Amino acid sequence: MDRSEIIHQLTNIFIDIIDNGDISLYNETTANDVDGWDSLTHIQLVVAIEKHFKLRFNSKEIQGWKNIGELADSIAGRIA
Amino acid sequence: MLTFTQLKKNLKKDFSNYTKIKIAVMGDTATQFLIQSIRGAGFEQGFNLQVWEADFNQIERQVFDPNSELYEFNPEIVIVFYSTHKLLAKYNKLNPEQHSSLADIQMILIDNINYALNIQLRPKIIYYNYTEINDSVFGNFANKIESSFLFQLRKLNYELMLFAAKQPNFYLCDISSLQNQFGKTNFFQASVYINTEIVLSIDILPEVAAKTIDLIGAINGKFKKCLILDLDNTMWGGVIGDDGLENIQLGSLGIGKAFTEFQYWIKKLKNRGIILTVCSKNIESVAKEPFEKHPDMVLHLEDIAVFIANWENKADNIRQIQSILNIGFDSMVFLDDNPFERNIVRENIPGITVPELPEDPAEYLEFLYHLNLFETISFSNEDVERTKLYQVEAHRTVVQKSFTNEDDFLKSLDMVSLVEPFNKFNSPRVAQLSQRSNQFNLRTVRYTEADIETSIIEKDIFSFSFTLEDKFGDNGMICVIILKKNDLETLFIDTWFMSCRVLKRGMENFVLNTIVKHAKEKGYTYLKGEYIPTPKNEMVKNHYFHLGFQQSADYWILNVMDYKNKKCFISTK
Missing domain, CATH: 3.40.50.1110 (SGNH hydrolase)
Incomplete structure (x- = not known):
């Protein structure tokens, strides 16, 4: 799966969980750029992403990503 | 989910x-x-x-x-x-x-x-x-x-x-x-x-x-009171009318163990106070045969409060069960292996719960355990006896039909009522009735056991519980009244609810006679009632009007000095 496909699928997850159809994600997108992406919703997103890509992040990673690009890297590294 | x-x-x-x-x-x-x-x-x-x-x-x-x-x-x-x-x-x-x-x-x-x-x-x-x-x-x-x-x-x-x-x-x-x-x-x-x-x-x-x-x-008073059961392939494996008594699967035959265990569960629900009824497309005598003769049946006819087996559609039959039991559809659960019957019932009976039973009867129990349909917050001895009470009621309905004069019928029942204030023995049942009564309930104020116990000691609160016994059996406690001092002249009827089992027995008259007498003895002139409508208590909308109260704004007032005892055929025990 290439990175643009990962980001596309992430976008769909964000739209569903945050319940906002206007969300677009890019490598540089951070939590500050997305309305409703707070620390609690973050957990919900993490669990949904884990389920969608059938993987488990470790505890450190969950707080570590600076932006969507790093999140996508984590995912790409696991499903490669 | x-x-x-x-x-x-x-x-x-x-x-x-x-x-x-x-x-x-x-x-x-x-x-x-x-x-x-x-x-x-x-x-x-x-x-x-x-x-x-x-x-x-x-x-x-x-x-x-x-x-x-x-x-x-x-x-x-x-x-x-x-x-x-x-x-x-x-x-x-x-x-x-x-x-x-x-x-x-x-x-x-x-x-x-x-x-x-x-x-x-x-x-x-x-x-x-x-x-x-x-x-x-x-x-x-x-x-x-x-x-x-x-x-x-x-x-x-x-x-x-x-x-x-x-x-x-x-x-x-x-x-x-x-x-x-x-x-x-x-x-x-x-x-x-x-x-x-x-x-x-x-x-x-x-x-x-x-x-x-x-x-x-x-x-908040939302719970299931009644289970409506299909028979063929729900209570036993196979079709009794086709397969015959020896070939339906129960006990050790085929997958009979699944049905036997399922029946034990249903029997426990019955013992806990859930009313069991049967609604089956069958000839009645054929449908009853396993209950009477099959050695591996756990449920027997005396466990079933209402038994309906005919070829009419199940929605109509369930409406009939409802009219006999006098409880809301939302307190009923219908179990049937046939998706068609489930859909007919689900579509035509608003509020009823119709679980989507798994195809394999072996899964019935685990599936129903998980649904947790029978939540409750109380349990008393009356729950254990409930099926018997409803069976007696069905019998009474039959007797009533053969009397042309209602007074003669009521007289023939030899009714007696025990009237008592709340005490530590009856308060669990009072609280339970308070949670369960929806239809004949003027204000639908819910009280817990702890609330009831408090009211025993409070002055300016007068409580009454009524039982009703007749020649067919004891209905147990069926009515509760709580009166509160409103002012020096007036007693407010804070609570009046009654079990629908005893409708048309003159119980309302007996209750009113009792509380008017009490009001007079305590020196009050007026009784003041109130009807608060809910989706379920339409039946008592004109309750106070029928009893001769005068409307005054949102309340109903009765002058106890002018009151003449109403006719009733119930005596005090």
């Missing part, structure tokens, strides 16, 4: 017509998701839960400070969630010689919390029991060591049950059994816990919320 994300989306929907209930939630871990789930799950059941959440880990401060936000919020229900993780942390900090006292220490705290809440608020308390963590310090040997964490945790869950059994307003929400069912790996996610202090996984939240809402529903 809806997912957490779906429950969260419910929060944006319109709650405005739903029943408002004020709930406080306090936990020693992060409870935001739990609260969202509970409110979202409440929406599915028609509840508009007004939730106040204590700040993180503030349980004791909120409970023991009489000026706290908790008391200012004044909730009807308080949910207390002490997690096992924090219990383990507490255990870890104790000196080893104190480890064997963990359960006792925690029970003292719970007792104090319960006491403080009752002094200030008298709320219903929902307490989550403890899901198991085995710290594996002793291995299996933990079961032999009183100071092990596992030993203390299980002791605590047991002590909680003993405590709840004695405390009328204290209810346990059994999340420990949920964890047993779904497994700890599904219940708890370590990475989420370490990052957030959330101990319930996202996937398990809807289950915990549903279990909580079941309790909240029961506290």
